[in-house]
Amino acid sequence: xxxxxxxxxxxxxxxxxxxxxxxxxxxxxxxxxxxxxxxxxxxxxxxxxxxxxxxxxxxxxxxxxxxxxxxxxxxxxxxxxxxxxxxxxxxxxxxxxxxxxxxxxxxxxxxxxxxxxxxxxxxxxxxxxxxxxxxxxxxxxxxxxxxxxxxxxxxxxxxxxxxxxxxxxxxxxxxxxxxxxxxxxxxxxxxxxxxxxxxxxxxxxxxxxxxxxxxxxxxxxxxxxxxxxxxxxxxxxxxxxxxxxxxxxxxxxxxxxxxxxxxxxxxxxxxxxxxxxxxxxxxxxxxxxxxxxxxxxxxxxxxxxxxxxxxxxxxxxxxxxxxxxxxxxxxxxxxxxxxxxxxxxxxxxxxxxxxxxxxxxxxxxxxxxxxxxxxxxxxxxxxxxxxxxxxxxxxxxxxxxxxxxxxxxxxxxxxxxxxxxxxxxxxxxxxxxxxxxxxxxxxxxxxxxxxxxxxxxxxxxxxxxxxxxxxxxxxxxxxxxxxxxxxxxxxxxxxxxxxxxxxxxxxxxxxxxxxxxxxxxxxxxxxxxxxxxxxxxxxxxxxxxxxxxxxxxxxxxxxxxxxxxxxxxxxxxxxxxxxxxxxxxxxxxxxxxxxxxxxxxxxxxxxxxxxxxxxxxxxxxxxxxxxxxxxxxxxxxxxxxxxxxxxxxxxxxxxxxxxxxxxxxxxxxx
Ligand SMILES: Cc1cc2nc3c(=O)[nH]c(=O)nc-3n(C[C@H](O)[C@H](O)[C@H](O)COP(=O)(O)OP(=O)(O)OC[C@H]3O[C@@H](n4cnc5c(N)ncnc54)[C@H](O)[C@@H]3O)c2cc1C
Numbered sequence: 001x002x003x004x005x006x007x008x009x010x011x012x013x014x015x016x017x018x019x020x021x022x023x024x025x026x027x028x029x030x031x032x033x034x035x036x037x038x039x040x041x042x043x044x045x046x047x048x049x050x051x052x053x054x055x056x057x058x059x060x061x062x063x064x065x066x067x068x069x070x071x072x073x074x075x076x077x078x079x080x081x082x083x084x085x086x087x088x089x090x091x092x093x094x095x096x097x098x099x100x101x102x103x104x105x106x107x108x109x110x111x112x113x114x115x116x117x118x119x120x121x122x123x124x125x126x127x128x129x130x131x132x133x134x135x136x137x138x139x140x141x142x143x144x145x146x147x148x149x150x151x152x153x154x155x156x157x158x159x160x161x162x163x164x165x166x167x168x169x170x171x172x173x174x175x176x177x178x179x180x181x182x183x184x185x186x187x188x189x190x191x192x193x194x195x196x197x198x199x200x201x202x203x204x205x206x207x208x209x210x211x212x213x214x215x216x217x218x219x220x221x222x223x224x225x226x227x228x229x230x231x232x233x234x235x236x237x238x239x240x241x242x243x244x245x246x247x248x249x250x251x252x253x254x255x256x257x258x259x260x261x262x263x264x265x266x267x268x269x270x271x272x273x274x275x276x277x278x279x280x281x282x283x284x285x286x287x288x289x290x291x292x293x294x295x296x297x298x299x300x301x302x303x304x305x306x307x308x309x310x311x312x313x314x315x316x317x318x319x320x321x322x323x324x325x326x327x328x329x330x331x332x333x334x335x336x337x338x339x340x341x342x343x344x345x346x347x348x349x350x351x352x353x354x355x356x357x358x359x360x361x362x363x364x365x366x367x368x369x370x371x372x373x374x375x376x377x378x379x380x381x382x383x384x385x386x387x388x389x390x391x392x393x394x395x396x397x398x399x400x401x402x403x404x405x406x407x408x409x410x411x412x413x414x415x416x417x418x419x420x421x422x423x424x425x426x427x428x429x430x431x432x433x434x435x436x437x438x439x440x441x442x443x444x445x446x447x448x449x450x451x452x453x454x455x456x457x458x459x460x461x462x463x464x465x466x467x468x469x470x471x472x473x474x475x476x477x478x479x480x481x482x483x484x485x486x487x488x489x490x491x492x493x494x495x496x497x498x499x500x501x502x503x504x505x506x507x508x509x510x511x512x513x514x515x516x517x518x519x520x521x522x523x524x525x526x527x528x529x530x531x532x533x534x535x536x537x538x539x540x541x542x543x544x545x546x547x548x549x550x551x552x553x554x555x556x557x558x559x560x561x562x563x564x565x566x567x568x569x570x571x572x573x574x575x576x577x578x579x580x581x582x583x584x585x586x587x588x589x590x591x592x593x594x595x596x597x598x599x600x601x602x603x604x605x606x607x608x609x610x611x612x613x614x615x616x617x618x619x620x621x622x623x624x625x626x627x628x629x630x631x632x633x634x635x636x637x638x639x640x641x642x643x644x645x646x647x648x649x650x651x652x653x654x655x656x657x658x659x660x661x662x663x664x665x666x667x668x669x670x
Pocket of ligand 1: 021024043046052054055057058059060215247270274275276278279297472474503
């Protein structure tokens with residue numbers, strides 16, 4: 001990457017607002033900037049779109065969001081504030097936190113109005129530690145409405161083939177969970193979040209250029225006025241009159257930066273390999289300060305030979321296998337070291353130091369399971385049962401397995417015996433696994449007694465393997481203010497430069513992580529960056545948002561004055577799917593629908609459908625994961641029916657009872 005780029009004689013493209021990175025924050029910003037009258041471009045380094053967000057659950061954390069209000073789920077700004085203050089361990093910034101909480105609900109409502117994205121609250125998915133002050137038992141976390149978004153995006157794909165460029169994981173990320181997320185046909189979770197935002201961009205006529213990495217910022221008289229990118233093997237200069245947004249993700253694939261900033265020597269990215277900290281470097285080159293660089297969403301991974309992404313070796317996420325009954329993690333002493341059902345605690349164990357030996361206390365770490373586990377849950381690419389692979393070790397006794405893994409046999413035996421004794425009672429006095437609502441949610445069988453997260457390892461043979469330290473995102477990054485402007489080392493905003501996604505430090509919440517904060521932060525601060533770059537005050541932006549959708553750009557131009565009007569784009573031709581206000585529910589009894597996975601877990605368990613004015617309220621569990629009410633308009637309902645009558649779905653539905661019966665008889669004969 002070149003370090004200093006002078007102003008080129010000729011620009012290849014001139015826009016108001018240039019976004020680097022097709023992350024959720026980047027795409028949100030692009031849509032908002034366009035709404036406010038700015039001509040906008042999105043540059044993406046990879047040939048595929050959506051980055052690590054496309055791999056994700058697509059969950060965002062927005063306290064007091066309007067869906068909670070619609071569904072009568074209680075929450076308060078004060079409670080959310082208290083929760084972050086209590087759990088951030090003093091590393092958040094009060095002003096950034098206030099902005100997150102105040103602007104989050106506004107951003108969500110606006111994004112649902114200006115893009116086809118529709119979110120729904122995960123009503124029973126709690127904050128990680130919901131029992132701590134200000135914690136919530138559900139509703140703050142939202143995920144893309146799976147049925148509505150999946151069908152909408154599938155339908156849109158034929159008209160907008162660029163949607164099919166949204167990243168798909170090279171192997172099932174949720175490997176133990178046979179979710180449709182793993183099925184390339186499906187737009188759910190992170191693919192639906194990116195899909196909704198990308199469709200918004202495309203429908204507005206915003207150019208999204210893949211295979212075009214941003215390389216350096218161009219500064220004139222102290223202001224960032226554009227950037228140098230690469231396109232088709234040559235320099236591609238983009239002039240950005242109102243600003244450049246860096247939304248290039250984290251730096252987890254940059255080994256050198258990991259070594260400089262992280263507390264663990266070797267970390268493997270579970271995001272796409274383009275997340276090498278390009279935005280961090282570009283920001284630092286022009287004087288940007290960085291913060292919280294040692295913060296990462298560490299997760300256990302395994303190396304399965306042949307697993308690759310974009311031609312590079314990839315470590316497979318292993319978290320979804322862990323925390324189920326019948327398995328534990330142990331350190332090199334053969335001793336447990338964390339609450340296996342709570343990945344942040346595994347991250348803490350990865351980073352712990354042995355104060356006597358001045359060595360990592362728990363590395364390498366090992367995963368130990370029994371045959372009961374293997375009878376119920378696939379192990380990566382290995383199906384349920386007894387099939388083996390080179391990367392998995394087996395022992396007829398715990399001691400034999402310990403020998404094979406190089407662990408002290410007596411220690412491992414003692415560890416398993418102690419764990420088993422309490423697990424049978426549903427208890428874990430050592431690490432309190434399975435005590436919280438969040439821990440219990442990991443269990444694939446939520447009704448399992450006495451505890452869905454606990455069960456003994458008592459059926460031989462036993463299996464084990466070494467784990468590696470992975471991450472779903474390094475979170476530290478450029479210091480930004482409440483307008484998402486990058487701050488320099490002297491504390492001043494760098495004119496024309498903005499950052500969001502994991503490229504910006506999470507100053508709004510510090511160490512107070514709950515699922516969805518990465519996505520929430522990325523979208524809120526991307527949205528604010530667009531607003532600030534447009535020069536429109538937040539009050540004026542609210543007025544623009546109130547204007548009818550087709551007239552919004554006119555309103556934006558009026559609010560922003562002649563400068564923006566001169567560079568604005570035609571609003572005509574925008575095809576927007578807007579979300580209507582919710583109507584009161586008028587209950588009508590409906591019939592349930594159930595679709596099962598091969599292993600008997602439910603993909604869709606629709607308990608009932610109720611008519612609510614011109615809308616339908618559907619209640620049930622989706623993918624064994626969410627228990628929720630879905631509001632869907634009549635068009636959405638017909639879309640869902642069309643999805644259900646797709647030939648592949650019919651085959652799937654017909655085969656499900658067969659698989660279920662087969663498994664039922666197998667389990668009875670064991
Ligand atoms: C399995 C899994 C589940 C997860 N679940 C959740 C969840 O539910 N909620 C949540 O909040 N987080 C979740 N995460 C974490 C989060 O999704 C990741 O940390 C994600 O990478 C964060 O995205 P981002 O916004 O930082 O950028 P990304 O989505 O990673 O996007 C960055 C983009 O920038 C591009 N880029 C990089 N350099 C350049 C350049 N020089 N020029 C142009 N483009 C560039 C990259 O190619 C990439 O497309 C999950 C992660 C995983 C892997």
